[in-house]
Every structure is written in C-alpha cells, then in structure tokens.
Amino acid sequence: MPDDARATAISVDQFIPAPPARVWSSLTEPDLLARWWAPGDIRPVVGHRFHLLMPGRGPVPCEVLEVEPYERLVYTFNGTWTLTWSLVAEGKGTRLLLEHSGFDLDDPGDLSAFDRMGRGWRSTVLPRLAALAAQPA
Numbered sequence: 001m002p003d004d005a006r007a008t009a010i011s012v013d014q015f016i017p018a019p020p021a022r023v024w025s026s027l028t029e030p031d032l033l034a035r036w037w038a039p040g041d042i043r044p045v046v047g048h049r050f051h052l053l054m055p056g057r058g059p060v061p062c063e064v065l066e067v068e069p070y071e072r073l074v075y076t077f078n079g080t081w082t083l084t085w086s087l088v089a090e091g092k093g094t095r096l097l098l099e100h101s102g103f104d105l106d107d108p109g110d111l112s113a114f115d116r117m118g119r120g121w122r123s124t125v126l127p128r129l130a131a132l133a134a135q136p137a
Contacts, residue, residue: 009101010118014126017093018133020070026133027073027085036128044073052077080104094133098126 016023026032028044033052040052044067051059065082066074073085081102088095098121103114 008103008105008114009099010103010114010121012098012100012118012121012126014096014098014122014130015090015093016096016130016133018130019092020087020089020094022133022137023087023094023096023129024070024073026129032132036132037125042075044069080110096126096129 024044026036028042030040030042033040033042038052038054040062041050042048042052042062042064043050044064046064046067048064050062050064052062054060060078062075062077064073064075066072066084071087075083077083077100081100084097084099084101086097086099088097100117100121104110105114
C-alpha cells in the first residue's frame with residue numbers, strides 16, 4: 001500500500017452477545033464504562049464535556065458530538081481524536097463498530113498511538129466490553 005493510502009483511522013468490528021440496550025448502557029453509564037475501559041463522567045448528551053481517567057495519562061478531555069440512543073455515540077477524545085460507536089442489532093446480539101479517527105500520522109506520538117491502539121482495541125478493550133455486556137443482568 002502506498003504511504004499516502006495508509007488508513008488514518010482504526011476500525012474495529014466486535015460482535016457482542018447482548019442486545020443493543022445492554023451495549024449502550026456499557027458505553028454511556030459511568031459505573032459500567034469504568035468496569036471495561038476507564039472511569040469518567042460520561043453522559044449521552046450532545047455538548048456534554050467530560051473526562052476519562054486513563055492509566056498513565058490522567059484525565060483526558062472529551063465532548064459528546066452525536067447521540068442516537070442505542071445506535072450511535074460520537075465524542076472527541078483528547079481534543080484531536082474522535083471515537084464513533086455504532087450499534088447494529090444482529091440476531092440475539094449487537095454488532096459494535098468502533099472508528100477511532102483523527103490521527104496525524106506525521107506526528108510521532110500519534111503514529112505510535114495509532115500503531116498500538118488498534119491491537120489494544122481489538123485484543124483487550126472491546127473483548128472486555130463484550131464480556132461485561134454479555135453478563136446476566
């Protein structure tokens with residue numbers, strides 16, 4: 001792939017054996033979010049500014065940009081990145097699609113984060129979300 005065609009977003013597709021309402025709660029309720037990713041004062045309200053307390057980084061500023069309950073949640077992360085969470089009902093579960101965009105691959109810090117975070121989302125973070133959402137209520 002030519003350098004100029006390299007993706008600048010991380011896309012992850014995770015099936016979760018739980019209905020969209022359970023997945024939505026895991027994304028938008030602070031106590032549940034803290035159990036699979038990071039503590040924070042998230043609320044699914046457009047314009048809500050919040051922080052996620054990331055290990056080794058401290059509080060990361062975020063702002064909610066879009067909310068479609070049980071279907072789509074979009075917020076900024078650290079001022080330059082955007083996390084787009086899309087939920088699609090599939091059988092008895094939910095197809096969760098995450099796009100983590102806004103990387104500046106000319107910036108060494110962003111390039112390093114881009115290279116690390118794809119693996120982290122796929123192999124650690126989203127599987128923890130799936131396990132939490134699939135637990136009996």
